[in-house]
Amino acid sequence: MEAEAAQWLRGLFSIHHREAGNNHATKVREVGLLIGEMAGVEQESLEFSWRVLTEGTPAEGAVLKVRRVPLVGRCAKCGREFHIEHYDFWCPVCKDGVLKTISGREMQVEYLEVD
Amino acid sequence: MEIKVIKNILGENDRFAAENRAMFAEKGVFVVNFMGSPGAGKTSVLEKTMERLKGELSMAVIEGDLFTSKDAERIDRHGVPVIQINTAGGCHLDANMVQKTVREMDLAALDLLVVENVGNLVCPAEFALGEDARAVVLSVTEGDDKPMKYPLMFKESEIALINKIDLAPYCNFNCASAKEDISMLHPGIEIAELSCTTGEGVDVWCDWLRRGVVAKKAEVRA
Ligand SMILES: Nc1nc2c(ncn2[C@@H]2O[C@H](COP(=O)(O)OP(=O)(O)OP(=O)(O)O)[C@@H](O)[C@H]2O)c(=O)[nH]1
Ligand SMILES: [Mg+2]
Ligand SMILES: [Zn+2]
Ligand SMILES: [Zn+2]
Numbered sequence: 170m171e172a173e174a175a176q177w178l179r180g181l182f183s184i185h186h187r188e189a190g191n192n193h194a195t196k197v198r199e200v201g202l203l204i205g206e207m208a209g210v211e212q213e214s215l216e217f218s219w220r221v222l223t224e225g226t227p228a229e230g231a232v233l234k235v236r237r238v239p240l241v242g243r244c245a246k247c248g249r250e251f252h253i254e255h256y257d258f259w260c261p262v263c264k265d266g267v268l269k270t271i272s273g274r275e276m277q278v279e280y281l282e283v284d
Numbered sequence: 285m286e287i288k289v290i291k292n293i294l295g296e297n298d299r300f301a302a303e304n305r306a307m308f309a310e311k312g313v314f315v316v317n318f319m320g321s322p323g324a325g326k327t328s329v330l331e332k333t334m335e336r337l338k339g340e341l342s343m344a345v346i347e348g349d350l351f352t353s354k355d356a357e358r359i360d361r362h363g364v365p366v367i368q369i370n371t372a373g374g375c376h377l378d379a380n381m382v383q384k385t386v387r388e389m390d391l392a393a394l395d396l397l398v399v400e401n402v403g404n405l406v407c408p409a410e411f412a413l414g415e416d417a418r419a420v421v422l423s424v425t426e427g428d429d430k431p432m433k434y435p436l437m438f439k440e441s442e443i444a445l446i447n448k449i450d451l452a453p454y455c456n457f458n459c460a461s462a463k464e465d466i467s468m469l470h471p472g473i474e475i476a477e478l479s480c481t482t483g484e485g486v487d488v489w490c491d492w493l494r495r496g497v498v499a500k501k502a503e504v505r506a
Contacts, residue, residue: 180293180295180297183296185289207439209406255468256468257468258470258471259468259471267471276293276294276410277289277291277292281286
């Protein structure tokens, strides 16, 4: 799934073009990403596409620092929060309560480290 | 120097999707993002759907395809308006492609718009199109382990169609186990067993579409 990673990266790249431009940065050293446990993105294809996409730009050689966000749900019935195991969205306590995702679907740029 | 950003990587797509959603709401058309593996039977289900709903609902189809217009031709044979989007290698549709396409359509004349996504169980789930609901087709020949291997698609869908049920005796597809996994991923999801060969289960799917159309129209009036 190289193509989809490339499209995400284009989104990321346009964000970071804008932000780096606003701050008159000449070189991007590091990009911090927040990637949810249930986001459909693989770190390896992300890194590969990143290298290709940034070649010859101020972001060439920039490191991608990925922070994984755990998949957490809140029970619509009892209100308790759980880490969702094995994609089981039924509440482990009240059994027929459903867990609503509150984190774990993120695909975000958190910060840029620039010169 | 560190710059705090916090921006969604797919923010651009989400903006287009929100515009599409507003446009569909204004016109009162129920929009379904129709997804599933290559060959799961998406177009076949649509062919059955058009036979059943002919004269009852005003329907149009957008066909997402890598390079060809084969699926669009199959829809066209039923006299239903269809527009083809060639992604030229792209493995999913995005909201911008759909927006450009619907500009050519008379949305106000429609009750139902089905968007057949590119055959792919992975990334179409990440790209909102502005749809009201997503539907996923899983065929028994793909294996009962697919929901847990591609969880996002099933999590994000309001209805899962288990297709080619006529072939179940020849495959080791454990339907109960697949259904259990799908319901675990998405408690409350609707699941229908279906065969485009025998027509079994097509009514369940068409009823789901009818309910969606009615609900959408009620929303517009409110
Ligand atoms: N036996 C059987 N064959 C089916 C059924 N539904 C579809 N098929 C066959 O499966 C093949 C693929 O069906 P399509 O409808 O083209 O599948 P698709 O999901 O639209 O495929 P792509 O658009 O290429 O991703 C065709 O040869 C269909 O005739 C079914 O219920 N039973
Ligand atoms: Mg098709
Ligand atoms: Zn609970
Ligand atoms: Zn894709």
